[in-house]
Amino acid sequence: MSFLHLKDITKLYHKNTEIPAVHSVSLNIEKGEIISLLGPSGCGKTTTLRMIAGFEQPSEGTIELDGRMISSGEKAVAPEKRNIGMVFQDYALFPHLTIKKNVMFGLNQWKTREKRKRADEVLDLVGLASYGNRYPNELSGGQQQRVALARALAPKPNLILMDEPFSNLDAGLREKMRYDVTRILRETGTTAIIVTHDQKDAFAVSDRIVVMKEGEVQQIASPKEMYRCPKNCFVAQFVGKTNLMAGTMCQDLKHVDTHIGKVCLASHSEEMIENVKISIRPEGCRLSEEGRYNGVVETVTYGGEFQELTVRLNGSTEEAMSIYAPVETDIEPGSVVSFDITPELVALVE
Incomplete structure (x- = not known):
């Protein structure tokens, strides 16, 4: 049986509204x-977290933690319990x-020495x-964040909830704190739910990611699968930049015929x-002198780890494709490039 089980949780803030905050x-x-x-602002992720914590009461559904019902109908266990x-x-x-x-x-119920x-x-x-004798x-x-985590861990909770824990940190410290928080949670074997709108935060710390939109779950998967x-x-x-395009499924169920030609899927x-529609990740487009796809580079954006190219494929009136190229490759707008597409980074999408 699952350690934490949410079943059909719904939250309506106003009885006369037709659109629930969480559905x-x-x-x-x-x-x-x-x-x-993970999701954009207003998608219901923080409301979901608050219902688990007990700060909000679900309009419908049940929440069970470690075999104990903590929210069901009109009954709810107080947050502090x-x-x-x-x-x-x-x-x-x-x-x-x-x-x-x-x-x-x-630690109100603990003895002073403990x-x-x-x-x-x-x-x-x-x-x-x-740092025990210092003040916040x-x-x-980053140190304040670790103190907040220490305070949450002190009572030996069944579950830790973290609401946008990295949002107040600059880029360098943010990366370090992702590592530190994950290490601490792993070392203590703590079950945790982290709310974030940042894909990198979610990918760096999570076993699984729950993507939400307009109060509903869109997908639950590991970072790699997602x-x-x-x-x-x-x-x-x-969850990342992509090229979306429409096409027709080929009879072999392995290829999709699109405006750029046939594209191979990762699996049948x-x-x-x-x-159908397919998603092609920019890093799945590999530059090659003998690539089967070719086009003219419209823009080049230096991204530090890569160069992002927008490429108009020959004869295409559709939206230009985004392609990631190595930073050491000398490419200018107006250049003609050829590339292949890695099937593992092509997916059918709804």
Whole structure:
């Protein structure tokens, strides 16, 4: 049985509205799993997190944690009795308390000696053992985040919820904190749900990703599967750049006939669907002097790790394709390029 089980969770903020903030979300999470709820602002991911925490009550559906029903119909366990830790976007540290006292704050039922011992343990775990007597304003953003995580871990919760934990950090620190948070959660075997709108955050920390749109789940998959096999056009575009194009399925169920020619799929289609759409990742387009596709480069954008080319295929009146090229390749607008498409980065989408 799943450690956390959400069944048909729906949230209506106003009874007379027809559009729920969250609509019929079901999700099973295993003990020790790290899950990300990923989607644009207003998609329902934070509302889902708040219903799990107990800050919001579902209009319909049930939530079960570690074999215990914590939300069902009109009955709900109070947030403080759910044994769930919460890390807020702004960390919510008490500025007038030392770091150690911030961590001890949620240990109300513990004896003083046990509180201090547990605070020392979790501060050591997050690499801040020597910072106990400092105050939040004396710490960097990354250090404050680790304190917030230590405070959430201190009561030994069944589950930790993190709401946009990396959004206040600059790019370099963000990457480091993704690694640190994942390491800490793995070391403690903690089950965690992280809300984010950033694909890189979700891909870096998650066992599985739940993509949401307008209150509904679009796809649940591992980062690799999500990227290589997006279920629909929304997922394909939200979890990375892609080229979407319409085509006709060939009789062999392995190729799609498009305006750029036949494109090979990663695997055979399970059924014959005449009119289809495919997603082609830009890095799946490999430059080659003898490539079967060719066109004229319209723009070149230097991205540091790669160059992004927009290429108008010969004779095509359709939208130009996006292709990633190696940074060491000398390419100028107006150049003619040839390329092949890697089947593993081509997917059928709805």
